[in-house]
Amino acid sequence: MTAALAAPLLLTGDDPSYREHLARYGQVPELPHGVLRDRARAVDLRGRGGAAFPAWRKIAGTPQGAIVVGNGAEGEPLSAKDRTLLTAAPHRVVDGLVAVARAVRAGRVALVAAEGPAYEAAVRAVAERQVPVDVVAAPRRFVAGQETAVVNLLRSGTALPTTGRPPSLVLNVETLAHLGLLARDPRAFEGIGSPVEPGTRLHTVSVAGQGELRVVEVPTGTPTDEVLRLAGVDPASTAAVLVGGYHGSWSPTAPPGAGVLVALPVGVCPLGWVGGVLAYLAAESAGQCGPCVNGLPALAAAFRDLLAGRGIARVQELVGLVEGRGGCHHPDGTARLVRSTLTTFAAELEAHARGGCATGRRG
């Protein structure tokens, strides 16, 4: 489900065919490396895959002949914005991919999309335009969206993170769509959103414990409560908001990262919900690094014990043992969620230590 912005830039609801796209907007112009880089810099476009790294820096640092990858793997189960974008407006993504690939004189260009309708839409879009882009389906697993996993998928067919990789420029598909808009018009974001980082941003909003994911396009800088409201979630019945998905933190003012927001309804035990997430994250370890393989299941178990009123010390010890000790960000992101949960829900922890539950109900 998608909700509308007064004047959306990406989710416009137009017919997704290339014929329609071409008739409406024309060909995407060919820009030199420096021009595209400077346009991205002028609006401080940040990567929308989660890390929020400045897109212009990535472009500037890319050598000629590198692999250029549009990353729509979207391994986070609470994110649907990349799939939605690829399905609803695939040519916005391909515009950006083509513009970047030409600017950096890419050696190979690929578009990685989550298996299912997004992959099918990407295949169709690339075929319609007859551009030399390899479209690859990413399996549904949590770590598949990490940059090194995406490059590894292209090289070996395995979507697992690696340490070390060939020269490559990996950009999230939403970032690419914004670059496509900038390639067409350097003033595309003028007067929209935050003055320092103008434009729009896609968010995926869900309610903890409920399956539905809602994608909204909002101006950058929109407060979290307003994003919830636009997605049809009442902030008044929300006890806390997790920003950044399963690797995120319970801070409504945290940087939005990949735009994943999870509303915890009043009356649902946050600790019970996080306990379930930790069991999932432990199972989603790529199984490559000892501290993650051993540490995440131990952390999930210690957290379960914590819910049963046992001590917090073991949880804290394990957070320290997994953080910074993996080949990818999976253990770090898991540690971030636990740390944030321990500080945000101190009252609930105390209630559990006394054998009860502050919310009355275990989520």
Add this chain to the structure above:
Amino acid sequence: MTRTGVEPAVHVAVDRIACDGRGLCAELLPERIRLDEWGYPVLDPTPLSGADRRHARRAVRLCPRLALRLVSEIPTHG
């Protein structure tokens, strides 16, 4: 930044994917490396002193998984 005549600071690092917890490094470089409860190295990230460097190089050379390495601390810009 250049420091003519001074060796750049180095510290030990491990390729976590290559490492399978044989534990040799902790025996060869106990002053820098201990093992966690599962047998994987916990590294001291501070720069190596001159005497430790020689031991560290030996540990790097003898790691059966070629997972241990020495990393120069290159100053970063903006």
